[in-house]
Structures are given as C-alpha cells and as structure tokens.
Amino acid sequence: MLATLLRRPPNNANIAMIELNERSTAPEPFDTSAGTLDVTVKAAPGSEPPPAPVSAAPATNTTPVQIVLIVLGTIAFLYFARPVVLPVFVACVAAVALKPLIRWFSCCHIPPALSAAVVLCLLVAAVGIGFFQLGRPALTWMNDAPAHMAELRQRVQKMLPRMARFSQAADAMNNLGATDEEQKKVATVELKTSRVPSTLINWTGTFLAGVGEALVLLYLLLASGDLFLQKLVHVMPTFREKKSAVEISREIQQNMSKYLFSVSLINIALGVLVSAGLYWLGVPNAVMWGMLAALLNFVPYFGPIAGVLLLGIVGLLTFDTLWKGLLPPAWYLLLHLLEANLITPVLLGRRFTLNPVVIFVSLIFWTWLWGVPGALLSVPILVSIKVVCDRLPSLSHVSELLSSEPNSIFGNLKLLRLRKPGASADPSASIS
Numbered sequence: 001m002l003a004t005l006l007r008r009p010p011n012n013a014n015i016a017m018i019e020l021n022e023r024s025t026a027p028e029p030f031d032t033s034a035g036t037l038d039v040t041v042k043a044a045p046g047s048e049p050p051p052a053p054v055s056a057a058p059a060t061n062t063t064p065v066q067i068v069l070i071v072l073g074t075i076a077f078l079y080f081a082r083p084v085v086l087p088v089f090v091a092c093v094a095a096v097a098l099k100p101l102i103r104w105f106s107c108c109h110i111p112p113a114l115s116a117a118v119v120l121c122l123l124v125a126a127v128g129i130g131f132f133q134l135g136r137p138a139l140t141w142m143n144d145a146p147a148h149m150a151e152l153r154q155r156v157q158k159m160l161p162r163m164a165r166f167s168q169a170a171d172a173m174n175n176l177g178a179t180d181e182e183q184k185k186v187a188t189v190e191l192k193t194s195r196v197p198s199t200l201i202n203w204t205g206t207f208l209a210g211v212g213e214a215l216v217l218l219y220l221l222l223a224s225g226d227l228f229l230q231k232l233v234h235v236m237p238t239f240r241e242k243k244s245a246v247e248i249s250r251e252i253q254q255n256m257s258k259y260l261f262s263v264s265l266i267n268i269a270l271g272v273l274v275s276a277g278l279y280w281l282g283v284p285n286a287v288m289w290g291m292l293a294a295l296l297n298f299v300p301y302f303g304p305i306a307g308v309l310l311l312g313i314v315g316l317l318t319f320d321t322l323w324k325g326l327l328p329p330a331w332y333l334l335l336h337l338l339e340a341n342l343i344t345p346v347l348l349g350r351r352f353t354l355n356p357v358v359i360f361v362s363l364i365f366w367t368w369l370w371g372v373p374g375a376l377l378s379v380p381i382l383v384s385i386k387v388v389c390d391r392l393p394s395l396s397h398v399s400e401l402l403s404s405e406p407n408s409i410f411g412n413l414k415l416l417r418l419r420k421p422g423a424s425a426d427p428s429a430s431i432s
Contacts, residue, residue, distance in 0.1 A: 079369055083206060086370055087214040093380050094214070095221035097260040098123075099253050102222050116222035120215065130291065137288045152317055248391045255387050256380060262347050267294040270339055277331040278311075283318050293332055297339075299375045300359055302367075304336045353404040354382055 078085055098119055105115030221228075229249050236242040275290025283289065289311065296303035296310075308329045315328035345353065362382050366374030382402065389399035 075369070082370055083210060086373055087210045088217060089377060090373065091214045091217035091221060093256070093260075093377060094218050096253050096256045096384075097380075098218075098222060098257070100257050102225070106225070112225045113223040116219050119222065120219050124215070134288055134291050137285045138292075141285070141288075152313060244391065248388060251391065252384050252387045255383055259348065259383050260380065263298070263344075266339060266343060266347065267297045270294055270297055270335055273335055274332050277335075278328055281327055281331070283314060283328055289314060289328075297336065299372075300363055300379060302363070302375070304333075304340075307336070308333055354379070354386065355402055355404045358382065358402055 101119055102112055102115050105118070106112060229246065232245050232249070233242045236245055271290040271294025273290075274293045275286045278286035278289055292310070293307045296307040299306075311332050312326065312329040315325040316322075317325075319325045319327075359379065359382065362378045363375055366378040366381070368374075370377070386399060386402045389395040389402065
C-alpha cells in the first residue's frame with residue numbers, strides 16, 4: 001500500500017502546496033531602491049494577474065542650463081588653476097605618447113622604473129641640446145633686434161620708394177598746422193620704473209616649477225606601468241564596460257603615440273630641409289632658423305604664418321634686392337604646402353584627419369586658456385576626444401563633427417535607398 005502511494009504521481013494540489021511551503025520558508029529579498037519587500041506571488045490558473053509593483057521615480061535629466069553652468073565652471077577652473085592643471089595635462093599627454101616605449105623595454109625584461117628613467121633622461125638630454133643650440137644665436141639676434149628693425153625699415157624704403165613717400169606724406173599730415181617752434185620743440189622723455197625684470201623673474205620661476213612638476217609626474221606615470229588601467233578596470237561594474245575601457249585606453253595610447261611621433265619626424269625633416277635651403281641661399285644661422293621653423297610647425301595655422309613672416313624679415317635683412325629677400329619665406333612656404341597637403345595625409349591617413357574648423361576653434365580656445373602650451377596641446381586633445389567618440393555609440397555624432405570626411409550626397413542617397421522597404425541590403429546594389 002505504501003509503495004503504491006509512493007509510485008503514484010503527485011496531483012496539481014500537492015505541487016501547489018509544496019511550492020507554497022518552499023516560498024514561505026525561503027528568505028524574502030529586500031528591495032532597497034523602493035523600500036519594500038520584493039515578494040513574488042504566482043497567480044493561480046484562471047485568475048487575473050496581480051497589479052505590477054510601483055517602481056521608484058525615474059531620475060531627473062540634466063537641463064541645458066545645468067550643462068552650460070558645468071561647462072563654464074570647468075573652463076573657469078582650468079583657467080584659474082592653470083599652474084597646477086597644465087603640468088598634469090602635459091605629463092599625461094607625454095606619458096600616453098611614451099607608453100609604447102616602456103612596453104617595448106618591458107618585453108626586453110627591463111623594469112618599468114629603470115626604463116622610465118632611461119626614456120626621461122634621453123628626452124631631457126635631447127630637449128636640452130636643442131635648446132642650447134637654438135638659445136645662443138636666438139639671444140644674440142634678440143639683443144640686436146632694435147638695430148635689425150631700423151635696418152629693415154631702411155631696406156624696405158630703399159627697395160620700395162613709394163612706401164617711403166607715403167611715410168613722408170604721413171609725417172607731413174601729422175605736422176600739419178603746427179608752427180616752426182612746435183616742430184622744433186624737443187620732446188620731453190620721462191623715465192618710469194619698469195616692472196619687466198620682476199615680471200620676467202616671476203614668470204621664469206613659475207615656468208621652472210611647472211617643468212619640474214611635469215617631469216616628476218611623467219616619471220611616476222611611466223614607472224607605474226599599467227597600474228591606473230588596472231584600477232580603472234577594477235572599478236568597472238560589468239565585463240563589457242571593463243573590455244571597453246581597456247580597448248579605449250589602448251587605442252588612445254596607440255593613436256596618440258603614432259600621431260606625435262609621426263608629426264615630430266615630419267617637422268624634424270621639415271626643419272632639416274629648411275636649414276639646408278637657407279644655408280644654400282646664404283642666410284646666416286641657417287640651423288637656428290630651421291629648428292625654429294620645425295618648432296613653429298607644431299602649432300597649426302598660426303605657426304606656419306609666423307614662420308613665413310619671420311623668414312621674410314630675415315631674407316630682407318640678408319639680401320639687398322626684393323626678389324632675393326623673398327626666397328627664404330618662399331622656400332619655407334613651398335615645403336610647408338607639400339608637407340600639409342601630401343606628406344602628412346599619406347603618413348597619418350584619414351583616421352587623423354580632423355575638421356579644419358574644429359582644429360581652428362580648438363587652437364583659439366586652448367591658446368586663450370593656456371597660451372603657447374595650450375596651442376601645442378590642442379590637436380592631441382582633439383585626437384583623444386575623437387578616439388573616445390569613435391568607440392562610444394552615444395557620441396557618434398560628435399565623432400562625425402570632428403571628422404574631416406563628410407558623408408557625400410551619394411552616401412546619403414545610398415542610406416535612403418537601403419531604408420526603403422524591399423530594398424536590397426547589398427551595398428553593391430546601391431547608387432555608385
């Protein structure tokens with residue numbers, strides 16, 4: 001009899017009783033977001049389902065006014081905290097660019113601390129040698145700048161007699177209506193205390209302190225290896241976000257190092273060619289002007305314009321005729337046009353081609369914010385932002401805005417055709 005009862009399959013009532021007993025003994029989870037107990041009740045067959053539990057109120061979205069206030073507050077913070085924030089930015093950009101070298105040393109079984117010290121010493125030595133070679137003739141030329149400007153004015157008046165006549169006419173208009181005594185009256189010179197030395201000393205101290213902070217922070221970032229990346233992966237909640245963080249970090253490092261190294265090699269080659277051309281033309285201190293042209297080429301738009309104007313002044317001071325005086329700036333302008341329109345696009349590819357309008361606006365903004373260091377950091381910051389926007393689907397519209405390759409009208413027509421019902425999904429069937 002007992003064996004027969006055990007072999008008998010349980011009916012629906014027994015199953016419901018067993019489930020009810022299990023649920024009554026199981027612990028009830030506590031919903032911290034709603035502040036109530038989360039009790040799951042299964043409805044009986046044929047009965048109406050219970051009403052859905054009331055969820056917590058959705059989070060309020062950020063208003064445009066709040067976004068504007070956050071942006072303005074960030075800009076004000078970056079401006080007033082420039083002595084502290086700027087060395088951090090410089091060290092971070094340099095660390096991202098030099099990180100592949102540290103990984104290469106790690107593959108050779110060299111500790112990161114030692115490899116970071118070697119890389120930093122080589123970097124400081126290269127910058128010091130370049131500054132020493134450029135600084136001595138540059139200081140000499142700057143000390144003689146007043147005499148150079150007076151000589152330049154005389155040469156321009158000699159080469160362009162009409163400009164001399166216009167200058168004399170302007171002086172005559174200024175003295176119009178004045179008596180002979182007023183014209184012969186000697187102007188009184190008043191000496192005032194100049195604040196230039198104290199300002200220069202303060203600026204030099206701030207500059208040296210910022211350079212020291214940037215070098216120390218750069219060494220710590222290089223010697224730490226992938227510590228910060230590991231910490232970032234550790235705090236990410238999901239595996240997908242961990243993977244995305246690693247991919248974005250690697251891509252930023254690769255693109256930044258590739259961009260900076262490629263641009264540095266291009267500018268060094270440009271400086272060598274400029275120096276060779278100026279030496280062949282007979283311009284004194286050709287190496288100094290070539291190095292200066294290479295440094296100015298790091299700054300988009302304004303750097304090449306300043307280089308052309310500076311070499312134009314040097315050419316007019318060096319040669320007696322106008323057409324010979326225009327040869328140095330013409331040589332530099334020709335090389336810059338070849339570099340900007342042929343060499344750089346071929347070496348960097350379309351991935352690093354940014355919107356020229358965005359580059360110009362970024363250059364103006366960062367130059368106003370941080371001066372010359374901001375102008376040098378404007379393009380690397382844009383490259384980093386574009387890499388992040390390329391990897392995040394929610395920021396794809398920002399990536400499209402930063403790109404210099406707009407969608408053509410044929411590409412837009414192709415998308416419209418693919419969206420039509422019944423259209424072929426094969427891209428080869430679209431409009432070409």
